[in-house]
Amino acid sequence: MxxxxxEREMEKLTVHHLIPKQNTKRKKINPGPTIDICSACHRQVHAFFDNKRLAQELNxxxxxxxxxxxxxxxxxxxxxxSNKRIQVHRRR
Structure with missing residues (x-):
């Protein structure tokens, strides 16, 4: 996968909601499209960006x-x- x-080949991927569930859950609307990304990318996305920016600009x-x-x-x-655990840095 x-x-x-x-674009690394990985054994396991995680599901990332392009519009964070936080923005759709309360409004009871469809959470929208998702992408399959590795754990390192997923953790880094959430370390760099808050849910508001993800929903509005990086969707x-x-x-x-x-x-x-x-x-x-x-x-x-x-x-x-791809077997190495990547450390995430919170640089905003």
Missing amino acids: QCELC TVEKLKHEPKMQNFLLWVSKQN
């Missing part, structure tokens, strides 16, 4: 991939061993 952000794979902080992370993580 391939991560939709870093597609393309927008996430082209966000400058994520671009730097993806360039680095794509070269890492």
Whole structure:
């Protein structure tokens, strides 16, 4: 299985809601599209961005991939061993 952000081949992927569930649960609306990403990318996305920004500005794979902080992370993580646990840094 391939991560939709870093494109590494992974044994396991996690489901990322492009519009955070927090924004749709209270309004009882469909949580919308999801993407399958690796744990490292998922943790880094939530470390970099709050749910409001994710919902309003970074709600597609393309927008996430082209966000400058994520671009730097993806360039680095794509070269890492897929078996290695990646430490996430909270740089906002």
